[in-house]
Amino acid sequence: MTKNRRRSKSAIQKKTQLRRHKRSIFLVSTVVLLLTVVVFAKSVTLQAQNKEYTKRTAELQSQIDEEKQRTEEISALKEYITSDEYVKEIAEDRLGLVNPNEIIFRPAE
DSSP, rough: OOHHHHHHHHHHHHHHHHHHHHHHHHHHHHHHHHHHHHHHHHHHOOOOOOOOHHHHHHHHHHHHHHHHHHHHHHHHHHHHHSSSSHHHHHHHHHHHOTTTOOOOOOOOO
Protein backbone atom coordinates (compact mmCIF):
# COMPACT_ATOMS: atom_id res chain seq x y z
CA MET A 1 0.00 0.00 0.00
CA THR A 2 2.80 2.35 0.60
CA LYS A 3 3.79 2.09 -3.00
CA ASN A 4 0.26 2.99 -4.09
CA ARG A 5 0.24 5.91 -1.69
CA ARG A 6 3.58 7.07 -2.98
CA ARG A 7 2.34 6.77 -6.50
CA SER A 8 -0.86 8.57 -5.71
CA LYS A 9 1.03 11.26 -3.78
CA SER A 10 3.49 11.49 -6.62
CA ALA A 11 0.66 11.68 -9.16
CA ILE A 12 -1.16 14.30 -7.07
CA GLN A 13 2.04 16.36 -6.76
CA LYS A 14 2.61 16.14 -10.51
CA LYS A 15 -0.96 17.23 -11.21
CA THR A 16 -0.58 20.09 -8.76
CA GLN A 17 2.70 21.14 -10.34
CA LEU A 18 1.14 20.87 -13.79
CA ARG A 19 -1.77 23.10 -12.71
CA ARG A 20 0.66 25.63 -11.23
CA HIS A 21 2.73 25.50 -14.39
CA LYS A 22 -0.33 26.05 -16.57
CA ARG A 23 -1.50 28.88 -14.34
CA SER A 24 1.89 30.58 -14.47
CA ILE A 25 2.05 30.17 -18.26
CA PHE A 26 -1.45 31.70 -18.49
CA LEU A 27 -0.44 34.63 -16.30
CA VAL A 28 2.76 35.27 -18.24
CA SER A 29 0.87 35.04 -21.54
CA THR A 30 -1.75 37.48 -20.25
CA VAL A 31 0.91 39.97 -19.15
CA VAL A 32 2.69 39.70 -22.51
CA LEU A 33 -0.60 40.20 -24.35
CA LEU A 34 -1.45 43.26 -22.25
CA LEU A 35 2.00 44.73 -22.86
CA THR A 36 1.59 44.13 -26.59
CA VAL A 37 -1.77 45.93 -26.59
CA VAL A 38 -0.36 48.88 -24.62
CA VAL A 39 2.66 49.18 -26.91
CA PHE A 40 0.46 49.02 -30.01
CA ALA A 41 -1.90 51.70 -28.65
CA LYS A 42 1.03 53.96 -27.79
CA SER A 43 2.51 53.35 -31.23
CA VAL A 44 -0.70 54.51 -32.91
CA THR A 45 -0.78 57.61 -30.72
CA LEU A 46 2.85 58.43 -31.50
CA GLN A 47 2.30 58.00 -35.23
CA ALA A 48 -0.61 60.45 -35.13
CA GLN A 49 1.49 62.89 -33.13
CA ASN A 50 4.36 62.49 -35.60
CA LYS A 51 2.03 63.36 -38.50
CA GLU A 52 0.93 66.52 -36.67
CA TYR A 53 4.54 67.50 -36.00
CA THR A 54 5.48 66.89 -39.63
CA LYS A 55 2.60 69.08 -40.78
CA ARG A 56 3.54 71.80 -38.29
CA THR A 57 7.18 71.64 -39.42
CA ALA A 58 6.12 72.15 -43.04
CA GLU A 59 3.98 75.14 -42.04
CA LEU A 60 6.80 76.70 -40.06
CA GLN A 61 9.27 76.14 -42.89
CA SER A 62 6.84 77.89 -45.23
CA GLN A 63 6.64 80.83 -42.83
CA ILE A 64 10.43 80.94 -42.59
CA ASP A 65 10.71 81.07 -46.39
CA GLU A 66 8.13 83.86 -46.57
CA GLU A 67 9.95 85.87 -43.91
CA LYS A 68 13.28 85.42 -45.70
CA GLN A 69 11.71 86.72 -48.90
CA ARG A 70 10.19 89.63 -46.99
CA THR A 71 13.59 90.41 -45.46
CA GLU A 72 15.16 90.49 -48.92
CA GLU A 73 12.41 92.84 -50.15
CA ILE A 74 12.95 95.12 -47.16
CA SER A 75 16.70 95.17 -47.77
CA ALA A 76 16.16 96.04 -51.42
CA LEU A 77 13.72 98.80 -50.44
CA LYS A 78 16.21 100.15 -47.90
CA GLU A 79 18.90 100.32 -50.56
CA TYR A 80 16.49 102.05 -52.97
CA ILE A 81 15.40 104.60 -50.35
CA THR A 82 19.00 105.57 -49.63
CA SER A 83 19.78 106.02 -53.34
CA ASP A 84 19.90 109.34 -55.21
CA GLU A 85 17.26 108.08 -57.62
CA TYR A 86 14.70 107.83 -54.81
CA VAL A 87 15.54 111.28 -53.48
CA LYS A 88 15.14 112.72 -56.98
CA GLU A 89 11.81 110.95 -57.48
CA ILE A 90 10.41 112.23 -54.17
CA ALA A 91 11.64 115.78 -54.91
CA GLU A 92 9.88 115.75 -58.28
CA ASP A 93 6.62 114.16 -57.08
CA ARG A 94 6.06 115.86 -53.76
CA LEU A 95 7.95 119.11 -54.03
CA GLY A 96 7.64 119.76 -57.75
CA LEU A 97 11.38 120.29 -58.16
CA VAL A 98 13.08 119.66 -61.50
CA ASN A 99 16.62 119.53 -62.80
CA PRO A 100 17.94 122.80 -64.23
CA ASN A 101 18.05 121.42 -67.79
CA GLU A 102 14.48 120.00 -67.77
CA ILE A 103 11.50 121.72 -69.39
CA ILE A 104 8.06 121.27 -67.86
CA PHE A 105 5.05 121.16 -70.11
CA ARG A 106 1.73 121.91 -68.46
CA PRO A 107 -1.61 121.37 -70.07
CA ALA A 108 -3.49 124.46 -71.15
CA GLU A 109 -6.28 125.52 -68.89
